[in-house]
Amino acid sequence: MRLSIFLFPFLISCTIITNAQEVYDVANIPADLMQKSTVVVRNEEQNLVIKSQNSAIMSYKTAITILSKNGEGNAVMSEYYDKFSSVYNLKAVMYDAKGIKIRTYKTSDFKDESITSDGTMYDDNRIKKLEFLNATYPYTIEYSYEKSYNGYISFPSWTPIGSYDCALEKSVYTLQIPKTITFKYLKSQDLKTDSAVINDKVTYKWSCQHIKSFEYEPMSTGLKAVTPWVMVSPNDFEYDNSKGNVENWKNLGSWIYQLSNTVQPLPETTKANVQRLIASTRTDREKIAVLYQYLQSNTRYVSVQLGVGGFRPITADKVAAVNYGDCKALSNYMKALLSEAGIQSNLVILGSGIPSLNTKYASFGQANHMILCVPAAKDTTWLECTSQYTPMGYIGNDNSERTVLLVTEAGGKLVNTPVYKPEDNYQNRITTVVLAPDRSADVHIKTSYSNSQYEDQLGMMLMEPTEQRKRIMKSLGIPNMEISSASFMQPDKSIPKIEEDIVLKSSQMVNQGGDKLFVTLNLLNRRESVPAKVENRKTSFSVPYGFKDTDVITYTLPQGYKVEFIPQDISVESEFGRYTAQVTLKDNTIVYTRNQTMNSKKYAPEKYKDLVDFYKKVYMADKQKAVLAKIN
Known part of the structure; x- marks a missing residue:
């Protein structure tokens, strides 16, 4: 009898250990997911709860098995935040090939760093980061965290397959949102959307499982066409004491216009320089050329990312005083110079080096750059204001042949940038x-x-x-x-x-x-x-x-x-x-x-x-x- 009592807790303990081992034992990964893979995502759970027009909480948890040294790039946890969000409740564990726990990480193991890069003057973005190090393969990492939002302009997207040579066992994205808040989503083809209404909230769910890895394919345009994904965006938002609506591109453009349509006074010395430079010009194109050269000779590019400052340009007088700015500030400054010369122009939002804006789905996150457009009946001029070398009118391969957003007083208007034909290049x-x-x-x-x-x-x-x-x-x-x-x-x-x-x-x-x-x-x-x-x-x-x-x-x-x-x-x-x-x-x-x-x-x-x-x-x-x- 006493022997049985002694063995009972021991058996419970063995059962718990065995169950833990079963979860992340590499032997349990289906054989076809192991083929040509460097990592396998064992499980991923992304849950987003929208509390109100300006408040949300996301919880995230994942477990990834690193099969070889080539998969080391995935052995890291990182999450960005700023003064309108916070990352907390971070946890991480490492398991060996049998699924046995070999290390539990403490809060102090996570780094909290600024992500200000070279060429960035002002930036309130930071990152919580943990790099997992292990010399023996395979091994499994598991981590989780929560993130709260005090204001938002977009919702987190879902891309369970983020790279080549990555296989996946299971991933799920759940969104819970009050019925009073409208939103929209865009998803990959054939991905099923489940939804349920409970009281005053609606829950949406997207999931996928058992996806074999994709080998790198030369000249590929990307994995998006063959892997599951979801983009989600609110129609109305509150962010940094600013309200807006992005139900369509016209409304998004109106919000950007309101941010930039403040008085843009130029210093008297700058006004005098403008008048001196255009004194001998005969056409608007000549005026644009000399003022663009003036911009290139007297300013340099510096990134600024501070809340709405990531969307609102620094005023023209400040750029004139310090002679630097980011793409928004320099484009806006050039706009002010042209206005002094009697030439109307428009700011342009686009995705530089990334696909065109989706004409049927307005949202933030599809654009990363701003240039300037000087409309004309026959010869519209496009200006890349961050370069000190490229000629007037040449906006670069990354900005050409794209659907972009022209910011006008009447709102956003989708237009296309120039196409460079083979004989041009x-x-x-x-x-x-x-x-x-x-x-x-x-x-x-x-x-x-x-x-x-x-x-x-x-x-x-x-x-x-x-x-x-x-x-x-x-x-x-x-x-x-x-x-x-x-x-x-x-x-x-x-x-x-x-x-x-x-x-x-x-x-x-x-x-x-x-x-x-x-x-x-x-x-x-x-x-x-x-x-x-x-x-x-x-x-x-x-x-x-x-x-x-x-x-x-x-x-x-x-x-x-x-x-x-x-x-x-x-x-x-x-x-x-x-x-x-x-x-x-x-x-x-x-x-x-x-x-x-x-x-x-x-x-x-x-x-x-x-x-x-x-x-x-x-x-x-x-x-x-x-x-x-x-x-x-």
Whole structure:
């Protein structure tokens, strides 16, 4: 009898331990979720309770098994907050491969840090953070926290699959909201929405389970089209003593307009400068040009994120006094300069480097940037006010071809930014190569880059000469080369175009076999690889931007040699683009001309094989050689 009493609590203890082990034992993960995965989300619970128009509480809990070192990026807990929110009740535990607890973290283990980055002057955003460290794989981390909101402009979204190579066992997002508060949501295709009404509250629930990981796919436009997600937004909000409605884009634009439509006085000295600068101009476009150059020469970009200050620009007089501001402040300042010159303009909200605004779903979180638009009947001008180098009217590849929000007195208006066609994003290169009998060569390269390709080369123009030469040596790939001179310049500050001029010598330009020399005709702009094949591709794909490259290379034959063989002309054409390569003989030279045009649009996954085939043909064509033989 006494033995039985002694064993009873021991058996209970064993049962508890066994149950704990069963929960996070890696052996219990379904085999198909382990395949090609670096992490597995065992469980995720995100619950949001809306208390009132300006109050909400979110509770979050997750458990993630880290399978290998490649999954270490997921071994971290982080949650942002500001003066209108707080993160508390943080808990975290680590388990070994068997699901046995090996560490419980204390409150003091969590770091509380500012997230002010370089280029940010004012920022009230902070982060609660915990990095899990363990040298033995696999292991499981479990953490949870609560977050309260004292005012909000949007609700947390739900993205249970956040990266490639991540599998998921189970995730659920629950939203509880009073019936008196209206909201809207946008979700992934085929995701089921469950809802229930209990007294004066409505509960919405989205969930998913057993999702295998997705391997990284080259040129992918992202996982959003193939994974579950939900975006949620209130129609009415209160935030930082400001009320607004985002039921549609017109209303959201009205709120932004009210924030920025305060009196924007300019100092008298700045007004005088404006009048002096435009005194000799004859057209509005000339006025815009000189004032934009004035902005670039006298201000610099600094980020400001303080409550509504994340949406309300610093006033123009303050920017004039300190000569810096964030994208909102500088755009607003440029607006004030133009107004002094009698030119009307509008602030523009957009997502720089992210997809266009969803025309049917108005919400914060879809935009991260502000520029300026000067409307005109025939020639609207767009101004990127944070750059000290880009020309007037060029807003960059990340801002082009997007649906954006024009902020007007009548509210927000959806419009589209300019589209840069392949022929706008050109690279034109003329190269001369003088070959010598000892296989050395003198090379002169002159290249023009425009628009998006100008943007790619802008960093080269701004580098110190020593660093420039290092980059040139690495990028050109010409064997045994020595640079004699190199320059990068923008001849006309009003045009997005860079001129590159490089003179170099190679001590071993061509390969030799017996009495023959083998010349790889495409010296500088070769496709060096083909995108990897992907069986049963899941995601759509695209090229970063459409472009047109033209290369003309003239080879002067070395003394004592003649042309024995030149390849035939090649033409490759598909929906992705067009490629041609031609070789002609002229006097004592070989002239190689290569043209490649690529289209930029979103392609369905099943077309990827055709793209690989297209690039394979280009790859092979770029390896063509001419054969030179000694003259007897």
